[in-house]
Amino acid sequence: MSFVKVTKLGNIPLVSMSDVHSKETRSYNMSRIKGKDTKPEMLVRKFLHSRGYRYRLHVKRLSGKPDIVLPKYKTIINIHGCFWHGHQGCRYYVIPKTRTEWWLHKINRNKELDEQNLSKLSQEGWKVLTIFECELKPKIREETFNRILKFINCGDTSS
Numbered sequence: 001m002s003f004v005k006v007t008k009l010g011n012i013p014l015v016s017m018s019d020v021h022s023k024e025t026r027s028y029n030m031s032r033i034k035g036k037d038t039k040p041e042m043l044v045r046k047f048l049h050s051r052g053y054r055y056r057l058h059v060k061r062l063s064g065k066p067d068i069v070l071p072k073y074k075t076i077i078n079i080h081g082c083f084w085h086g087h088q089g090c091r092y093y094v095i096p097k098t099r100t101e102w103w104l105h106k107i108n109r110n111k112e113l114d115e116q117n118l119s120k121l122s123q124e125g126w127k128v129l130t131i132f133e134c135e136l137k138p139k140i141r142e143e144t145f146n147r148i149l150k151f152i153n154c155g156d157t158s159s
């Protein structure tokens, strides 16, 4: 996928969606709109399950209704869409050229909420790992899975 007509706003690349958003990227973004049980989250769930980890999903009483909760390890794993959660420097975080301010406001608001949830959960003693969807692309999935295991067992956030 090559981006043409790129302009810059800060360090966020801006492109016209109709010009360059490939079908792949569009469906990738759209998959997040549907919310629960989207594919990237399923990948992580299947992996954890295959390794014998037990978890609960979308726990309502916890801040931000975290995606995957492992009570035994006091660990939470959130799977974030790169677009909606503004994954900085990621090729899937491309703000549309039209209604740019509106999109930026919306995504920045999401990021604020993410931060607030994170700090509340930490205060309650949870370890929280955020995985972005691009980290589950086939090429780097294995690496990400290893990072998840390391985090669950040692609380290590380095990759």
Ligand SMILES: [Zn+2]
Residues within 6 Å of the ligand: 082, 087, 090, 091, 092, 093, 132, 133, 134, 135
């Ligand atoms: Zn990303």
